[in-house]
Amino acid sequence: MVENLNNAVHAVRGHIQYMQDATTLVEIQDGLLAWDSTGHIVACDEHKKINSLLPKSVNVDNHSGKLVVPGFVDCHVHLPQLDCRNKTGHTLLDWLKNYIFPAEAAFSDVIFARSIAKRFFLEILQNGTTTAMIYSTIHEAATNVAFEEADNCGIRAIIGKVMMDQNCPDALKENTKESLSGSERLISKWHGHKDRLFYAMTPRFALTCSRDLIVGAGQMAQDANVYFQTHLSETPDEVAFAKEMHGFSDYVDFYGDCHCLGKKSMYAHCIYPTDSEWQGLSQSQSAIAHCPSSNIFLRSGRMPYEKIAEYHVRCGLGSDVGAGPKFSMWDVMRCGQEQHTKNVFSNKNAFYHATLGGAEALGLSDQIGSFHVGKKADVVVFDVPTSFNAIEQIPMAAATYVSGKMCYLGKE
Structure with missing residues (x-):
């Protein structure tokens, strides 16, 4: 694939692999990927075919023998839970109470929040993730800091201030109207910033949110044309408590009644939906984030x-740090292969969902993912020979670029 090589300003050479679609892997053993000054790809082909056609001024990063793939897309991750990984021995609701809520309450301190955000974005880029859909905390100032640090490091991010107005510690319980107002202010400041940072309305889940808050979040997401994210059907206890609390029989219909379904809506986990709920996700064109490492860690299910x-539901993968123990996609x-077996969740399936499939789930596949x-x-x-070997090896990135700009360079 070649456009106008005269516009190329930078290129990388290496063993290129990407998914052309959900089933077709493109592999170029000695490939060259070039982009222009705006960070858009102008060529991806064999090195021998196009190297001589590049302008003399093009900078070529030579990664011969190393794997070059599209930046990973993490569709579900919690910034404030960076230091909560590997807290074992609890199911979801006890884990939230004993570890997560106290950790998130500390984000009332903006200096502390910034220190965690800096480390979070460094580690996520070190692992090769270039786009992430992120939960912050209930704190508007801490969420603003998260956006600032995302802006500074160059990552592509969708971030939301978590919303909770019931069934949580007093230190994290919001006034319903103020929760919505805080989100509105963050939307005005950050949504669409540099065409790289975006906002997501983020009611944590049905147990910690009143119907008024969920309706308000859904309506604001639609009115402002921003994303919406929450957790859905992660454990049987959560499903049972949510049904009792909100008086519904169909979890997805409940969110539909609250204006929370649609192309920009992302539902994490989705372990226990009924067939009618799967149908509701499909018909509304909502997407899901599959989080197998987290599901294994908390023993939530398959x-x-x-x-x-x-x-026909769009699906990306989520690290779900901190229930997920690693940022590595x-x-x-x-x-995912451990839970589903390779016959069901093949190497190509896995690679697709981590790249192009994740981009499709976020509605960004016209811009990223391949x-x-x-x-x-x-x-x-x-620094591995093929992507499928990497699934076993779990390497760190040697270099990470977002829109053609190097955001991380590993140590040789």
């Missing part, structure tokens, strides 16, 4: 992956 194809892919000419050069280099 997401029925076969329903994705049966109901290689680890998430490996855990190396098609015209897309943004979100690129990661790994």
Whole structure:
């Protein structure tokens, strides 16, 4: 694939792999990927075919023998839970009470919040993730800091201030109207910033949110044309308590009644939806974030992956740090194969969901997720020979680029 090589300003050489679609892997053993000054891809082909055609001024980063893949897309991750990984021995609700809520309350301190955000974004880029959908905390100032640090490091991010107005510690319980107002202010400041940072309305889940808050979040997401994210059907206890609390029989219909379904809505986990709920996700064109490493760690259950194809639901992968123990999407892919077996969740399936499939789930596949000419050069280099070996090895990135700009360079 070649457009106008005269516009090229930078390129990487290496063993290129990307998914052309959900089933087709493109592999170029000695490839060259070039982009222009705006960070858009102008060529992806064999080195021998196009190297001589590049302008003399082009900077070529030579990663021969290393794997070059599209930047990973993490569809579900919690910034404030960076230091909450590997807190074992609890199911979801006890884990929230004993570890997560106290950790998130500390984000009332903006200096502390910034120190965590800096480390969070460094580690996520070190692992080759270039786009992430992120939960912050209930604190508007801490969420603003998260956006500032995302802006500084160059990552592509969708971030939301968590919303909770019931069934949580007093230190994290919001006034319903103020929760919505805080989100509105953050939307005005950050949504669409540099065409790289975006906002997501983020009611944590049905147990900690009143119906008024969920309705308000859904309506604001639609009115402002921003994203919406929450957790859905992660454990049987959560499902039972939510039904009792809100008086519904169909979890997805409940969110539909609250204006929370649609192309920009992302539901994490989705382990226990009924067939009618899967149908509701499909018909509304909502997406899900599959979080196998987290599901294993908290013993929450197995997401029925076969329903994705049966109901044609868009699906990305989520590290779900801190229930997920690692930022590495290689680890998430490996855990997916552990839960589903390679016959169901093949190497190509895993790689697709971590790249192009994640981009499709976020509605960004026209911009990222593969190396098609015209897309943004979100690129990661790994010092391994092939992507499928990497699923076992879980490497760190050698270099990470977002829109053609190097955001992380590993140590040789």
